[in-house]
Amino acid sequence: MNIHVVSIRTLILTATAYLQITFARRDRRSWQSEVGRQYNLNVTKAIIKSHSKSRNCDSLHSYLLHRSTASAGATRAAMPLPLPSLKPPNFVFVVGDDIGYGDLHCYGHPYAKTTFLDRLAREGTLFRKFYTGGRTCAPSRAALMTSRNPVLIPYEYGLGNQTLTQMLYDSGYAVAHFGKWHLGKKPDASSPVYGFDMLVETHASLNGCMQASGLGIDERLFSAAIAWLTSHLQVDAARPFYINVWPHTPHDPVFTCQVEQASTALPKQPPFDFDIRDFGANMQAKLKLAEEAGINTQVAMGRYLRAVSALDINFGRLMAGMEKLRLQNDTVVVFTSDHGPDVTTSVGVTTLRRGVHEFSGASPYLMGYAGGLRGGKFTNFDGGLRAPFIVRWPGRTLCHALHAQHCSLFERAG
Template identity: 40%
Template sequence: MNKQFLSFTSIVLLALLLVISLSAGTQAANDRPPNIVFMFADDLGYGDLGCYGHPYAKTPVLDQLAEEGTRFTQFYVTGVTCNPSRTGLMTGLFPARFPKYAADFGFGGRLTITELLKERGYRTGHFGKWHIGPDDSDGTYGIDTVKTIGKSRDRSAGRDTDLYSAAIEFIRENKNEPFYVNVWGHATHFPVNTPAELADQFKDVTVDRKDFSPTMQHKFDECLKIGGNLDESMRQYLGDVYQIDLNVGRILKVLDELGLRENTIVVFSSDHGPAPVILGKKGAREFSNNMLGYAGKFRGGKHEQYEGGTRVPFIIRWPDKVKADRVDTTNVCSFVDWLPTLCSIAGIEELPSQLDGEDVSDIWLGGDRQRTKPLFWKSSSTGSTPAIRVGKWKLHLPRKQRDRPELYDLSLDPSEGNNVAEAHPEVVGRLGKSLQAWVAELPANYEKAKER
């Protein structure tokens, strides 16, 4: 056979093999599930970011993240203190279902989102606050790398800098495979004691109480009652929020440097509403006057099941998947949906048999619909007051026998200032029946560690 023909044939075969190889590589890249970076603030209020309406905050990175993705205005946590909130998102179950307090005993064998992603081939990491069980060693809950890092050694850069640095190192080390990482900061949990380098960014801030909603005025009164100065306390708090923004910027910069922006889901949120000013019998606890977290127009905060305690900022970016520069004001989502939603996105089909959350990936990606499951809140204490949200309605059962139920139409009264229970007895009856049926499913008794 002609040598020239053989040579030509060889070239054609090599070219075909190259095309097949490139196609296979492209297909493999397309099949790779997205990375997930989840940044969780502690006690940050719904209204503490510029993009959520704070009159003085400087949060340019998070504001830009919201422009590049979707910002939700009806996103909820599963608990109004630190551990219950984290329990719900890790397991897809309302925390009141656990007979043993998860901060002391762990999740009792319940599957977690990190275990499911680990089985899917993800590298998993956790950096910062833990508060989800007694064991924080590597491998717990399927998390490859666990570093429960406290306040940064160099506080001038903010108290969360070290834990963000550790998360960045994890991202760099695992850039070539899908990864999931919890970056759980300490700001703005008590105490807020911000270094001058950060507080001075707000040295020109002078508090005008009229810039804030009526629901914030009691905090200002309490700050003054314990001898605080509103301007100085606000500068302290804003400086702590500002360091969160700076650290989020570091994460986003690294994702860009590594070429990971397009295939990474970035989420920023808070574990519940802002902490109260702490009033003591013998005077205030030190730095308590600096606890000026803002829940916007919503009533309540940390420890309370009103909207100020349960509704949080939620920003998500996933280029070309999640709509950019979108504000979702209609859909109701919760961190109880975190597990089933991420499993859907990652292609995980075998889920735990019992889940309280639902797959809201369609909503994340721009869809509009009513959620199919109600949202419940109740502390892990026998006899504590439960609450439920279904559609536009939110019902709080009475605290005591002589008290009345509280019903609010959140479409008209998001601040929960007008109890319409007497005007809508049929709604109270219907939601109350659902709420009592759910409470009947819960443990009769709860156990916490004897020494806390």
């Protein structure tokens, strides 16, 4: 059976080949007005200087196009279009941390409020059977960045120079990374071997805030990404870019910070009245086990969903910032997760009851939903390996479309 295990390198091959137009009506509302109306949040909160270098941009787009073929299996009809230009697209790659397959409203969560990620799904293509390369953070991210089986990549020695970021850097792209890295110690993310023009790493702290700035860790990194894009266009607008935006939410410990407090649209109290019957059988069993362990699942669910909503708000800010800079039509935007939802705070820790590895350790708020699938992070079941995967490239990807079949794209990576 072929399985859709895609690295971001493979995604580029797919995106450049997937030249199709939709007949569906697109949402014409401005991302900026929507963010401002719902959350009253400033799109850009910080200005940072980029370290872009001027280089001749090779025709990566043309090169990749000759090495790929059109994707199939979308649920809506589409008309192939000729390549409008040889200008390579920009890429924004957002990877949530422990986001479950069912944690977004567009993936079936009965209570999650994910306004902006849902809009991305309406404007792009949502994949139903995307499988990650690993069941935990580092292996999965290594697969995304290298197209290699993570078993072949020793964590202690990093990824070397066989990475997507280095490939794009060598092809003339401006490359930046914002947020979590977690891909080896030698070399670390600051090494020139990875090709980053700009690197902003963030690390979680006990109270969920960056100590230096007082801003939530994800709010800070999304602001830095918006600011870098602004600076990049001022310095080297003709040069295409690729950026990783890898937030920490909703990784354990589950928390939210100022972006939640500033929002007027997020629920002020956890949803105490959620109905357990609205979830699949595996999630129902998880909730019952949590209750037996003495956890108030209503409070825990409320806190977890507020964290997911905070991630959604920050994603909306990024999209609004891109719209303000008029980047939306030339940029491939991808949202995914590194694996399934966390089901334990520590592997091998004894639990509160029944000897099952659930709800042990510091955080009782691990209410991630695998969408009716069995298992989660640390497991090889579908709940641990299947993740959300949404792609939007206006005028190229299908609008409000689903990919529901297994497919393998490894052969297109060459």
